[in-house]
Amino acid sequence: MNAPNPASPPVLQLEQVVRHRAGRPAVRDLSLRLEAGQVLGLLGVNGAGKSTTLAMIAGALLPDSGVIRLQGQDFSEHPELARQAIGWLPEAAPLWPELTVREHLDAHGRLRGISGANLNAMRDAVLERLDLKDISRRLAGVLSQGQRQRLGLACALLHRPALLVLDEPANALDPVQVVALRGLLRELAANGTAVILSTHQLTEVTAVCDRVAILHEGSLRHDAALPAEQHAALEKTFFDIATHRAQAA
Numbered sequence: 638m639n640a641p642n643p644a645s646p647p648v649l650q651l652e653q654v655v656r657h658r659a660g661r662p663a664v665r666d667l668s669l670r671l672e673a674g675q676v677l678g679l680l681g682v683n684g685a686g687k688s689t690t691l692a693m694i695a696g697a698l699l700p701d702s703g704v705i706r707l708q709g710q711d712f713s714e715h716p717e718l719a720r721q722a723i724g725w726l727p728e729a730a731p732l733w734p735e736l737t738v739r740e741h742l743d744a745h746g747r748l749r750g751i752s753g754a755n756l757n758a759m760r761d762a763v764l765e766r767l768d769l770k771d772i773s774r775r776l777a778g779v780l781s782q783g784q785r786q787r788l789g790l791a792c793a794l795l796h797r798p799a800l801l802v803l804d805e806p807a808n809a810l811d812p813v814q815v816v817a818l819r820g821l822l823r824e825l826a827a828n829g830t831a832v833i834l835s836t837h838q839l840t841e842v843t844a845v846c847d848r849v850a851i852l853h854e855g856s857l858r859h860d861a862a863l864p865a866e867q868h869a870a871l872e873k874t875f876f877d878i879a880t881h882r883a884q885a886a
């Protein structure tokens with residue numbers, strides 16, 4: 638996908654980020670960078686630290702130490718950056734059951750200072766792109782799991798963020814929607830959006846990611862480009878790390 642531009646800072650940069658949860662290290666000394674147009678797959682066994690990492694990137698959790706930069710700016714000094722530059726889909730899409738699909742998108746837009754004709758255009762674009770047009774007046778409380786997931790994605794995408802942070806985005810999607818999601822992520826990347834997605838599905842990573850990072854016990858054990866000829870090797874790399882057969886990369 639897009640080659641890094643040496644003149645502009647990376648969209649996302651983590652420097653030696655540490656985070657404890659319930660007194661135990663959940664993320665240890667994590668350094669990572671992501672350029673515009675890259676799609677990074679974040680892998681790891683249950684409890685490896687993926688969701689904790691994504692929540693810190695999205696600004697929902699603070700690191701204990703280390704720095705997170707967004708487009709070159711220290712996140713902790715510019716917390717408002719998250720709202721403008723990041724679209725986040727957490728593990729379970731946070732929805733209000735009593736609001737309609739359309740009202741969710743309007744609320745997300747207004748939170749980001751978007752209104753009027755702009756908001757209408759942006760809302761209609763994501764309703765169309767996420768195949769939500771026919772159910773736009775339905776309450777979130779009666780949506781199926783896959784529809785909820787698509788609404789969560791639509792909320793994350795509405796304001797056209799520079800960085801999309803997706804925790805298990807294919808969860809609950811049917812095979813047709815999984816393929817549509819792959820196409821959407823490729824299209825966003827081609828237009829310069831940086832994407833980081835956590836998943837347990839190695840097939841999702843080989844289908845859309847051009848880089849893969851593997852966390853194990855909170856530490857980054859692998860971070861490399863994923864050219865098509867290495868797709869078959871990913872399974873071995875993952876299992877070597879997950880079963881402690883590999884040394885730290």
Ligand SMILES: Nc1ncnc2c1ncn2[C@@H]1O[C@H](COP(=O)(O)OP(=O)(O)OP(=O)(O)O)[C@@H](O)[C@H]1O
Binds near residue numbers: 658659
């Ligand atoms: N809310 C929480 N309170 C306390 N500890 C937590 C909390 N959330 C996660 N942890 C702990 O932090 C560590 C990392 O968890 P995290 O959810 O980031 O892993 P994960 O890789 O996303 O796992 P999974 O694949 O199961 O979603 C685990 O040891 C987990 O038990």
